Amino acid sequence: MTPIALAPHVDGAELGGEALPPIGDLSLAGLRDLSVEMGHPAYRGDQVAAWLYRSTVRSFADMGNLPMALRQALAARFRIDAMAVEAEAVSADGETRKVALRLPDGDLVETVLMRYPVRDDGTGAERATVCVSTQVGCPVKCAFCATGLMGFTRNLSTGEIVGQALHFLRWSREVPPVVRNVVFMGMGEPLMNYDATMGAVALLVEGAGLGVHRLTVSTSGWLPGMERLAADPFPVRLAVSLHAPVDDLRSTLVPLNRRFPLPVLLDACWDYQARTGRRVTFEYVLLDGVNDTPALARELVRILRNHDVHVNLIPMNPVSSLPFGASRPEAVEAFHGVLRVAGMICTVRREMGRDIRAACGQLRTEVRERARAAVAVAP
Ligand code: SF4
Numbered sequence: 001m002t003p004i005a006l007a008p009h010v011d012g013a014e015l016g017g018e019a020l021p022p023i024g025d026l027s028l029a030g031l032r033d034l035s036v037e038m039g040h041p042a043y044r045g046d047q048v049a050a051w052l053y054r055s056t057v058r059s060f061a062d063m064g065n066l067p068m069a070l071r072q073a074l075a076a077r078f079r080i081d082a083m084a085v086e087a088e089a090v091s092a093d094g095e096t097r098k099v100a101l102r103l104p105d106g107d108l109v110e111t112v113l114m115r116y117p118v119r120d121d122g123t124g125a126e127r128a129t130v131c132v133s134t135q136v137g138c139p140v141k142c143a144f145c146a147t148g149l150m151g152f153t154r155n156l157s158t159g160e161i162v163g164q165a166l167h168f169l170r171w172s173r174e175v176p177p178v179v180r181n182v183v184f185m186g187m188g189e190p191l192m193n194y195d196a197t198m199g200a201v202a203l204l205v206e207g208a209g210l211g212v213h214r215l216t217v218s219t220s221g222w223l224p225g226m227e228r229l230a231a232d233p234f235p236v237r238l239a240v241s242l243h244a245p246v247d248d249l250r251s252t253l254v255p256l257n258r259r260f261p262l263p264v265l266l267d268a269c270w271d272y273q274a275r276t277g278r279r280v281t282f283e284y285v286l287l288d289g290v291n292d293t294p295a296l297a298r299e300l301v302r303i304l305r306n307h308d309v310h311v312n313l314i315p316m317n318p319v320s321s322l323p324f325g326a327s328r329p330e331a332v333e334a335f336h337g338v339l340r341v342a343g344m345i346c347t348v349r350r351e352m353g354r355d356i357r358a359a360c361g362q363l364r365t366e367v368r369e370r371a372r373a374a375v376a377v378a379p
Contacts, residue, residue, distance in 0.1 A: 020077065020079040021077075021079070022079055022080070022082035022157065022159030023048075023052065023074065023078035023079070023080060023159065024052070024082055024158060024159030024200075024203065025158050025199075026159075027158075027199060028045070028049050028202070031045035031048050031049050033045070038070060038073050038074075040067065040070050044066060047063070047066060048063065048074070051066075052080065053166070053203060053204075053207030053209075054207075056169055057080070058170075060074045060075040060078075060080065082103075082157075082160045082162075083101035083102055083164070085099050085100070085102075086100045086108055087099070087100040087367045088100075094115075095116070096112065096113065096114050097112070097168075098110060098111070098113075098363050099167065100363045100367045101163075101164065101167070107136045107153055107154075108136075108367060109133040109136055109186070109187055110363050111130065111131065111133060111168065111186060112130070112186065113128060113129070113130055113131075113168040113171070113179070114128070114129045115127075116128070116350075126176075126177040127177055127180060128172050128177045128179045130164065130165050130168045130169070130181070130183070131182075131183045131185050131186045132164040132182060132186050132200075133156065134156055134161055134186070134187070134188040134189070134190040134196065134197050135152065135156060135187060135188025135192070136152075136154050136155075136188070137152045137153045137187065138150070138152055138187060139189065139192065140220045140254065140255065141255055142241075142253060142254050142255070143252060143253050143254075143324075144243075144253060144285060144287055144316065144319070144322055145319075145322075146319045146322070146365055149321065149365075155192075155196060156188070157196055158199035158203070160196075161184075161199075162199075162200040162203045162204060164186075165179070165182050165208075166208075169208065180210060181215070181216075182204055182210065182214070182215050182216075183215075183216045183218060183239070184197055184200075184201075184215070184216065184217045184218060185216070185218040185239065189219065189220055189256075190217050190218065191219045191222040191225025192225065194228055194229075197217065198232060198234060201215055201217075201234050202234060205234060212234050212235060213236075213237065215236045215237065216237040216239050216281070217236050217237070217238060217239070218240075218241060218283065219240055219241065220254050221240060221241070221256050221260050222256065222260075223264065223268050226268045226272055227268065227271075229272065230271060230272040230275040230276060231275070235278060237281065238269075238276075238280050239281040239282070239312070240265070240281070240282050240283065241254065241285075242282045242283060242284050242300075243283070243284055243287075243291060244296070245262070245296055245299040245302070246262070247261045247262050253287075253290075253291070262303065269307075270307060273308065279308045280307070280308070280309050280310075281310045281311075282304065282309055282310070282311050282312065284313050284314065285314045285316050286314065286316060286327035286331070286332055286335065287324045287326075287327065288324070288326060288328060288331070289325075289327075292327040292331045292332070292335050293331075293335075294334055294338050296335075298338055300338075300339065301339060301342040305342070309344070309345065310347070311344055311345070311346040313335065313336055313339075313346065313348045314348075315327060315349070336348055
């Protein structure tokens with residue numbers, strides 16, 4: 001196991017007043033209103049947004065073109081860093097970095113940076129993607145997920161979600177490639193925290209200037225959120241965590257399937273596609289001997305055939321406390337082969353960060369267990 005750097009505030013962040021709300025909780029319009037409320041022209045709000053999301057400064061004092069009185073008034077009411085880094089883990093190849101971020105109420109969430117180099121054959125481009133959390137814990141309780149084991153604590157605010165992306169956006173400006181993609185795929189079910197998630201989407205697009213087509217919201221199949229997303233002014237990419245092509249098995253792996261079984265889930269996907277014109281991605285975590293047989297691959301082809309979809313096969317990052325293992329490479333290849341022969345657009349996600357327990361929830365669990373152990377041995 002790769003040792004995890006455990007150090008409070010390892011990036012030097014201080015929350016600067018535990019009681020102050022993160023300024024990232026305000027929309028761009030909210031920043032303009034705030035500026036007026038503080039006795040300044042509305043355009044000052046746009047300047048604040050530029051400092052926060054384009055320059056990614058960490059102090060109001062650094063907002064050089066703002067009047068000093070406004071900088072001081074902002075610092076008295078808000079903080080910029082929504083969270084402080086509690087622990088950080090870096091994969092042996094340096095391409096995956098995971099941080100456990102401490103919230104003001106003491107809980108932890110995880111954020112992961114994945115850097116993809118140019119492929120060995122010279123194709124593709126260097127790129128960096130941040131995977132952000134949207135909830136503390138998760139109410140969906142998928143059977144193979146470390147976060148699902150924790151249960152649900154609370155929703156994150158917009159500022160707490162966008163703050164995760166900004167953490168690595170800032171870092172990647174020093175160590176390119178610069179982050180251009182954000183996936184809402186970490187701890188939690190983003191569509192059960194719809195307003196805060198889409199508030200973060202708006203700030204990343206309109207504030208930080210990321211392309212909306214580079215943002216992906218992943219759902220385990222929360223239909224009320226999918227219906228709202230189909231009508232949302234920000235047409236993000238939709239990824240659906242499928243994990244099984246038959247109801248019995250999917251209900252075992254993703255309990256939400258009992259409420260929204262496959263036929264209604266797929267109808268919602270096709271409705272999203274018809275209304276947005278966007279391809280839907282289906283995520284499929286391959287679990288050894290559970291959902292990785294050729295017969296299930298053929299069933300997957302059958303239910304997705306005739307639609308514009310991308311299937312992303314994900315080798316599982318094993319979680320020691322759960323009875324699931326990663327599929328054997330032959331099984332992955334056979335499953336992939338069935339989909340390829342059927343003409344489906346299908347990729348096998350590169351295994352990233354297994355040595356730092358990159359599956360969501362694992363770093364948070366480890367940090368908490370270490371903290372408990374430290375308390376237990378304290379004199
Ligand atoms: S896989 Fe996603 S939706 Fe399922 S329990 Fe884990 S975080 Fe929640």
